[in-house]
Structures are given as C-alpha cells and as structure tokens.
Amino acid sequence: MGTLDGKIAIVTGAGGGVGHGISLAFAKEGASVVVIDIDGEAARGTLGAIEAVGASGLALTVDIRDSAAVDAAVAAVVERYGTVDILVNNAQAARVGVPLAEVTDEDLDLAFGTGPRASFSFMRACYPYLKDGYGRVINLRSASELMGMVGYAAYVSAKGAIAALTRSAAREWGKDGITVNCIAPFVLTPAADAHFKAHPDDYQGIVATLSIPRAGDAESDVGRTAVFLAGPDASYLTGTTMSVDGGGAFYA
Ligand SMILES: NC(=O)c1ccc[n+]([C@@H]2O[C@H](COP(=O)([O-])OP(=O)(O)OC[C@H]3O[C@@H](n4cnc5c(N)ncnc54)[C@H](O)[C@@H]3O)[C@@H](O)[C@H]2O)c1
Structure with a gap:
C-alpha cells in the first residue's frame, strides 16, 4: 500500500533533476506519473525508471510555453486516466549569469514562459479535474x-x-478541496552541477551558509517532501513553502 495509490500525477520538467526525483518518489508510493518534458528522450528515460520500480505512467513531449500544447497534454492525460489528482509545476528554464540591464525580451519570455505562465496554464487546464474529488x-x-x-x-x-x-490559488481553491503549496529546493541537479563545476567557489560558498552542509537529493529529500504535500496527511496545509534546502533560507 502506498500513500498515493491510484492517484494520477503530472510532473513537468520531469526528464531530469528535481522532476525526475519527484516522479520516482510518487511512483514508489503507487501514483501513475505523467512525465512531461520538452526533451522527449529524457521524459522516456524517467518513464523507464518509473516502470522499473513497478509503477506505470506516460511520457509526453511538450513545450510548456505553448498553452494550447498544455491543454492538449492535459486532455491526453484525462483521456488515458479519466482525471488529474496531483500537479507539480517543476519545469523552469532561464538564461542566467546576465547583468540585469542586459536581460533581453527573449530572456524574459523564456523565464516567465516556462515558469509562472506555464504553471498558470497547467493549473487552469487541470482545475476541473483537481476539484473533482482530490486536488494537490x-x-x-x-x-x-x-x-x-x-x-x-x-x-x-x-x-x-x-x-x-x-498564494492566489491557495486562497481561491481551498473551498474546492485543492491545496496549493511550494517547495524551494537545493539539489545538485545536472544543470546546477554544471554551474558549480565552472564556479566551485559558488558551491562552497552556498554549502557554508547551510545549517545542514550538503546539497539535497532530488528523490529522497525533495521527492519525499512532495509525497507528503501530495498525500492525504497534508489536506489542511495550503499557501505555504517547504524549504528543502538544509536550512539555507527560512521563509517564516
Ligand atoms: N536545483 C536546485 O537547487 C534548485 C534551486 C531552487 C529552485 N529550483 C527549482 O526546481 C525546479 C527544478 O530544477 P532543476 O534544477 O531540476 O532544473 P533542471 O534544469 O535540471 O530541469 C528542468 C527540466 O525542465 C525541462 N524544460 C525546460 N524547458 C522546458 C519547456 N519549455 N517545456 C517543457 N520542459 C522544459 C528541461 O528539459 C529539464 O528536464 C525548477 O523550477 C527550479 O527553478 C531548483
């Protein structure tokens, strides 16, 4: 018996990094996991890892900046499974290392398109199903x-x-039985690892500020926190941020 038995979860950007870890943690708790990524091969790799632990799922290649493609992806999930119970808006792309005054419109489109705009698109498309019985x-x-x-x-x-x-969704959707929360992680994903290899002092500098001086693990640290937020024990918890970063930042 798993905490998420029978639940249908969508995880964006699940081809690697944090999304891969969350997907595996969900699968091990019995959820069917829809792995969404712009990189289809990476998405299929995560699906393979899900199947290897005896769970099932679906890999969809989607550029989440395109809201019509997001609508189509959610429709495909509903066609296959009948509903969506859990949505994790994990994907995020951005060009970094750019002085503020040199940030271009394309940089803004990339960061906002993959971040808040895509999260908005998925939340809007999933809302009718999230409020239909179970919603995280x-x-x-x-x-x-x-x-x-x-x-x-x-x-x-x-x-x-x-x-x-x-915060806005947590206010509006509580009456629908939907909880909306954030995780703020610190994980050495491939993208972060590449940055720190190029800037080793940054890594030592960050770890030195942590209460627990190590990077987190995508599955056993962040994924397990996501299992809690997605599970039945977190039904009265909304609008919060779980800071899974070894004490790097205190939100309270
Ligand atoms: N890694 C950390 O320490 C850290 C720290 C703070 C916040 N976060 C947040 O955690 C989340 C995951 O971070 P990560 O380090 O695993 O990132 P990552 O860069 O390793 O993975 C992001 C995934 O999103 C996918 N993606 C990018 N653009 C996409 C698009 N247009 N459509 C669909 N998929 C797309 C990528 O292919 C990739 O698989 C992000 O929201 C990030 O901002 C991470």
Whole structure:
C-alpha cells in the first residue's frame, strides 16, 4: 500500500533533476506519473525508471510555453486516466549569469514562459479535474527569490511570480478541496552541477551558509517532501513553502 495509490500525477520538467526525483518518489508510493518534458528522450528515460520500480505512467513531449500544447497534454492525460489528482509545476528554464540591464525580451519570455505562465496554464487546464474529488498543486520556488541573486534577475523575478500565483490559488481553491503549496529546493541537479563545476567557489560558498552542509537529493529529500504535500496527511496545509534546502533560507 502506498500513500498515493491510484492517484494520477503530472510532473513537468520531469526528464531530469528535481522532476525526475519527484516522479520516482510518487511512483514508489503507487501514483501513475505523467512525465512531461520538452526533451522527449529524457521524459522516456524517467518513464523507464518509473516502470522499473513497478509503477506505470506516460511520457509526453511538450513545450510548456505553448498553452494550447498544455491543454492538449492535459486532455491526453484525462483521456488515458479519466482525471488529474496531483500537479507539480517543476519545469523552469532561464538564461542566467546576465547583468540585469542586459536581460533581453527573449530572456524574459523564456523565464516567465516556462515558469509562472506555464504553471498558470497547467493549473487552469487541470482545475476541473483537481476539484473533482482530490486536488494537490505543488509549485517550485527558489530561495534566490527571497535574497536576490546577481545575474539571475529574470529567473528570480519569475520565481517570485510563481510564489504570488501559489498564494492566489491557495486562497481561491481551498473551498474546492485543492491545496496549493511550494517547495524551494537545493539539489545538485545536472544543470546546477554544471554551474558549480565552472564556479566551485559558488558551491562552497552556498554549502557554508547551510545549517545542514550538503546539497539535497532530488528523490529522497525533495521527492519525499512532495509525497507528503501530495498525500492525504497534508489536506489542511495550503499557501505555504517547504524549504528543502538544509536550512539555507527560512521563509517564516
Ligand atoms: N536545483 C536546485 O537547487 C534548485 C534551486 C531552487 C529552485 N529550483 C527549482 O526546481 C525546479 C527544478 O530544477 P532543476 O534544477 O531540476 O532544473 P533542471 O534544469 O535540471 O530541469 C528542468 C527540466 O525542465 C525541462 N524544460 C525546460 N524547458 C522546458 C519547456 N519549455 N517545456 C517543457 N520542459 C522544459 C528541461 O528539459 C529539464 O528536464 C525548477 O523550477 C527550479 O527553478 C531548483
């Protein structure tokens, strides 16, 4: 028996990193997981890992900046499974290391299109199904948004918009039985790893500020927190941020 037995979960950006870890944690708790990524091969890789632990799912190649493609993806999930119970808006792309005054319109379109706009599109498309019996939304936020981060203005601004969207949805959708929360992680995903390999002092600098001086694990740290937020024990918890970053940022 798993905490999420019979539940249908969509995880965006699940081809790698945090989304891969959340997908596996959900699968091990009995959920069917819809793996969405712009990189179809990566999405199919995560689906293979899900099937390897005895669970089932679906891999969909979607550019989540396109709201018509998001609507079509959600329709395909409903066609296959009949509903959506859990939505994790995890995908986020951004060009970083750019001085604020040099951020282009394309940079803004990328950060906001994959972040708050895509989260909005998925939440809107999934709403009729989320309110139909069981509803959990988990959005991915970042501690960089509390502190600011040099060279990350587009990314940090997009994450701030996701936090605001989360609070608005938590207010509106509680009466529908839908909880909406955020996770703010610190995980050495391939993208983060590449950055830190190029800037090793950044990594040591960040770890030195943590109460628990190590990077988190996508599945055993972030994924298990997502299982809790997605599960039945978190039915009275909404509008919050779980900071899964070893004590890097305190939201309270
Ligand atoms: N890794 C960290 O330490 C950290 C820290 C703070 C916040 N976060 C947040 O956690 C989430 C996951 O981060 P990560 O490090 O695993 O990221 P990642 O870059 O490793 O993975 C992101 C995934 O999103 C997919 N993606 C990108 N653009 C897409 C598009 N247009 N359509 C569909 N899929 C697309 C990528 O192919 C990739 O598989 C993000 O929201 C990120 O902002 C991560």
